[in-house]
């Protein structure tokens with residue numbers, strides 16, 4: 001019998017509700033983005049995000065049901081994100097999900113946002129099964145995850161300071177591209193050359209990352225050379241961070257013996273990173289990437305991760321709380 005999960009995502013600046021069938025097939029995925037609202041502040045303002053989630057959540061839910069052509073009674077589990085993220089923003093989606101679960105008498109399955117990003121790959125690639133290695137690169141996280149099973153994960157590498165998406169956004173702001181910076185740096189870098197030397201941080205005997213050094217270096221280079229070609233600066237930054245990502249992924253593949261590699265998170269939409277990761281594909285390694293629209297925050301990936309928890313009987317009580325710094 002088919003299982004329908006309703007995913008709710010409100011951890012940052014997207015209010016999204018989705019209906020997913022059997023964890024892999026999207027029936028609807030409504031994303032109400034607040035980017036234009038936060039753009040003028042140069043980043044997400046938490047209180048404004050919470051208020052806008054409250055305003056949007058009912059409307060977005062109704063739209064998701066209508067587009068999927070189902071009613072509340074058809075849902076098998078309600079799956080809101082409960083962390084990590086902005087606490088006020090998380091609480092809106094989680095509280096709505098808890099109320100909905102109670103009202104329609106269907107199980108509540110709280111979803112870790114990071115598991116959601118990884119699950120985006122299950123929607124794009126119907127054949128993908130654990131175990132595999134996942135490079136998770138987003139606005140809030142940079143991790144190398146050994147996905148041992150659908151609900152079993154081991155963190156084997158992480159950033160020691162900034163997330164890679166934060167670095168993209170900061171660099172965009174410094175060179176005057178605005179928010180959100182990642183896609184703008186990506187577009188500008190395509191017209192530039194990676195001809196500026198920037199620091200690449202590696203750690204001995206570790207799969208960890210650090211992006212604060214390169215971020216500061218880009219700021220300094222830009223400050224000291226105001227006429228520098230911004231295209232070249234963006235291309236050089238992308239080139240340097242990608243080299244570090246690839247190097248650590250290669251080490252992680254060797255360490256784990258994984259024969260499948262997935263990428264996930266908002267920064268996995270970056271065209272240069274996608275090209276370079278794809279080059280790793282070989283007879284002994286298959287590479288998986290989510291569709292572009294599933295890389296950044298959306299509720300379909302949350303509904304997918306929720307499905308795998310639900311079938312594994314990982315159900316939550318209604319006292320589930322939001323955890324802003326929830327770990328993998």
Ligand code: KG4
Pocket residue numbers: 012137138139140141164165166168169180181182183186265266267268269270271295296297
């Ligand atoms: O996954 P996401 O939507 O939110 C988190 O869960 O953190 O990721 C948002 C991040 C932002 O930092 C944004 O600038 C970055 O993903 N991003 C990109 C691209 N598209 C989005 N970074 C680089 N290149 C892109 N094409």
